[in-house]
Amino acid sequence: MEILIAILIGLLTACGVFLLLRARTFPVVLGLTYLSYAVNLYLFAMGRLTVGRPPVIGSGLPGYTDPLPQALVLTAIVIGFAMTAFLIMLALKARAELGNDHVDGEEER
Amino acid sequence: MSHLVIAPLLLPLCAGIVLLMLRHLDIRLRRALALTAVLAQIGVAVALTRAVADDAILTYALGAWPAPYGIVLVADRLAAWMLLITTILALFPLWHASHGLDTRGRHFHVLYQLQLFGLSGAFLTGDVFNLFVFFEVLLLASYGLVLHGGGGERTRAGLHYVVINLAGSSLFLIAVGALYGLYGTLNLADLARMMPATPAENLGPARAAGLLLFAVFALKAALLPLYLWLPAAYASTSAPVAALFAIMTKVGAYAILRASTLLFGAEAGGLAGLLDAWLLPLALATLVIGLLGVLAARHLREQAAYMVVASVGTLLAAFALGSHAGLAAGLYYLPHSTFAAAAMFLLAERIAAARGAQADRFEVGPRMTGEYWLGALFFCAGILIAGLPPLSGFIGKFLILQAALAHPARAWILAVVLVGGLLALIALARVGSLFFLRVDRHRDDSPALPVPVAPAVGLLLLGLGLTVAAGPVHDFAAQIAEQLLQPRLYIDAVLGGRP
Numbered sequence: 001m002e003i004l005i006a007i008l009i010g011l012l013t014a015c016g017v018f019l020l021l022r023a024r025t026f027p028v029v030l031g032l033t034y035l036s037y038a039v040n041l042y043l044f045a046m047g048r049l050t051v052g053r054p055p056v057i058g059s060g061l062p063g064y065t066d067p068l069p070q071a072l073v074l075t076a077i078v079i080g081f082a083m084t085a086f087l088i089m090l091a092l093k094a095r096a097e098l099g100n101d102h103v104d105g106e107e108e109r
Numbered sequence: 110m111s112h113l114v115i116a117p118l119l120l121p122l123c124a125g126i127v128l129l130m131l132r133h134l135d136i137r138l139r140r141a142l143a144l145t146a147v148l149a150q151i152g153v154a155v156a157l158t159r160a161v162a163d164d165a166i167l168t169y170a171l172g173a174w175p176a177p178y179g180i181v182l183v184a185d186r187l188a189a190w191m192l193l194i195t196t197i198l199a200l201f202p203l204w205h206a207s208h209g210l211d212t213r214g215r216h217f218h219v220l221y222q223l224q225l226f227g228l229s230g231a232f233l234t235g236d237v238f239n240l241f242v243f244f245e246v247l248l249l250a251s252y253g254l255v256l257h258g259g260g261g262e263r264t265r266a267g268l269h270y271v272v273i274n275l276a277g278s279s280l281f282l283i284a285v286g287a288l289y290g291l292y293g294t295l296n297l298a299d300l301a302r303m304m305p306a307t308p309a310e311n312l313g314p315a316r317a318a319g320l321l322l323f324a325v326f327a328l329k330a331a332l333l334p335l336y337l338w339l340p341a342a343y344a345s346t347s348a349p350v351a352a353l354f355a356i357m358t359k360v361g362a363y364a365i366l367r368a369s370t371l372l373f374g375a376e377a378g379g380l381a382g383l384l385d386a387w388l389l390p391l392a393l394a395t396l397v398i399g400l401l402g403v404l405a406a407r408h409l410r411e412q413a414a415y416m417v418v419a420s421v422g423t424l425l426a427a428f429a430l431g432s433h434a435g436l437a438a439g440l441y442y443l444p445h446s447t448f449a450a451a452a453m454f455l456l457a458e459r460i461a462a463a464r465g466a467q468a469d470r471f472e473v474g475p476r477m478t479g480e481y482w483l484g485a486l487f488f489c490a491g492i493l494i495a496g497l498p499p500l501s502g503f504i505g506k507f508l509i510l511q512a513a514l515a516h517p518a519r520a521w522i523l524a525v526v527l528v529g530g531l532l533a534l535i536a537l538a539r540v541g542s543l544f545f546l547r548v549d550r551h552r553d554d555s556p557a558l559p560v561p562v563a564p565a566v567g568l569l570l571l572g573l574g575l576t577v578a579a580g581p582v583h584d585f586a587a588q589i590a591e592q593l594l595q596p597r598l599y600i601d602a603v604l605g606g607r608p
Contacts, residue, residue, distance in 0.1 A: 009468060020272075020276060025268070028272055032276065035276070039279045039282045039283055039284075041287075042282075042283060043282060043285070043286040046286040046290035047289075048290075072238060072286075074290070075238075076282055077240065079245050079278075080241070083249070083275055083278070086249070086252060086271070087271055087272070087275065089250075090256070090267065090268055090271055092548070094265065094334075097259075097260075102445065103268065103269070103272075105261065105264075
């Protein structure tokens with residue numbers, strides 16, 4: 001399972017970085033979204049991967065999974081959503097004001 | 110547990126919320142409210158600085174959850190000093206913006222207060238994850254402020270600014286995740302306690318996490334090679350926002366200073382001095398690049414933006430010395446460079462308004478109305494920013510060079526800082542003669558935009574104040590440095606002296 005998660009995070013990051021380096025605003029937005037998915041998965045995995053355990057400590061339970069990374073990921077997801085929404089609005093504003101969706105606001109000649 | 114520690118957070122947050130609710134109120138009342146809020150924050154920052162001036166490090170456990178399990182705010186001398194500088198600086202751009210900029214878009218005052226909320230939080234927080242959260246708060250507010258007033262150029266530069274900072278936030282989270290995975294805690298004091306005992310097999314990942322954190326802070330501080338976002342963003346935004354942003358790069362510098370003294374200080378075992386190999390060469394290179402930008406700039410606001418880059422280089426070179434004298438010199442230079450850069454941005458807008466169609470481009474323009482006063486102010490700001498005697502810039506640079514004499518790389522530091530000062534002087538003298546001496550004979554008759562000059566004068570007077578009060582200010586900076594070099598004090602204050 002660790003290897004699968006690691007490959008997944010790596011793949012998402014690679015896609016994110018590739019798209020982030022594109023010259024149009026929409027791929028850049030998508031790239032940042034992929035990057036934040038990768039980061040969220042990574043943060044989540046930092047509490048170590050356990051299956052079928054509750055995130056609480058109690059007697060009579062076989063063990064627990066670390067709840068703190070889940071709280072951190074929740075915060076990161078919320079912030080990431082807000083940022084993505086803002087970035088999309090900004091990209092639309094740039095498209096409207098600059099007349100094209102190139103990140104530098106001008107087409108290559 | 111004193112509630113004074115959380116007051117710098119609650120004040121701007123509540124002021125921001127109230128301003129948002131009262132958004133239909135008359136603009137003059139909203140301005141008065143915003144200015145009152147900033148004045149109150151200055152009062153709180155002064156009270157906090159007085160409270161920590163003796164040996165106390167104040168902590169505030171939110172919800173009374175003891176550290177390291179709960180969220181904790183920590184006010185030591187450095188945090189109080191940064192708060193004081195931020196709140197005092199914040200008054201002047203707000204005063205400037207209250208002359209009309211705040212009506213050229215919505216929610217200027219709300220965003221301004223939230224920006225101050227994020228800045229205060231970043232200085233006071235005691236754990237790495239909340240540092241991330243407060244960075245996001247101050248960035249989100251800054252995105253709004255950068256774009257305030259609209260315009261294509263502003264949108265283009267703003268897009269770059271937003272994207273690079275979002276990428277930086279992703280890196281920050283990776284570093285945070287790695288630190289949690291290694292140590293199981295994100296509390297700064299707890300991390301500092303556990304880092305000396307890092308097992309050998311974890312040293313590699315711990316180093317990687319530390320350097321990732323450094324990369325993120327370097328991005329915020331606009332250290333080479335991560336400074337490219339700054340000149341465009343600062344030069345194209347409105348003058349008061351650029352003036353407020355003079356403190357934004359200092360947040361990165363603050364975080365680097367905090368990490369290098371608390372986490373990677375001399376007592377950190379295998380991680381001690383992690384940043385030392387990088388910080389000094391990068392800082393000096395940033396200084397050089399910043400000054401080349403100053404020489405090559407095409408208009409005054411761009412030049413001021415490159416001045417900010419150069420001042421970050423000087424500041425971090427002082428911090429990189431790592432010695433008591435070096436840190437003290439840097440902490441004296443920090444308010445000086447912040448106020449001087451902010452004054453230059455505000456003055457640039459005033460000069461641009463007086464020059465009519467030429468604005469602040471480096472071209473021969475018409476004779477300005479009130480050229481004597483403006484010229485005198487530009488002269489003062491130039492002396493301040495280039496670090497010439499007798500003003501505070503000279504004292505700051507002198508202290509840094511004096512501290513550098515004890516460093517093995519002193520030849521490099523002295524050469525770069527001194528030649529840099531000369532380059533800045535040449536660039537500013539050229540601009541001054543172009544703007545005020547080589548003018549067209551005819552006077553431009555188009556009515557000048559009403560841009561106030563008083564806030565810029567206020568900031569220059571602050572520079573004068575730093576010169577006059579150099580003794581007490583430097584003494585306090587030395588006390589801050591003394592506290593920083595004993596991370597044990599911080600750890601004990603937060604964790605209550607537990608083993």
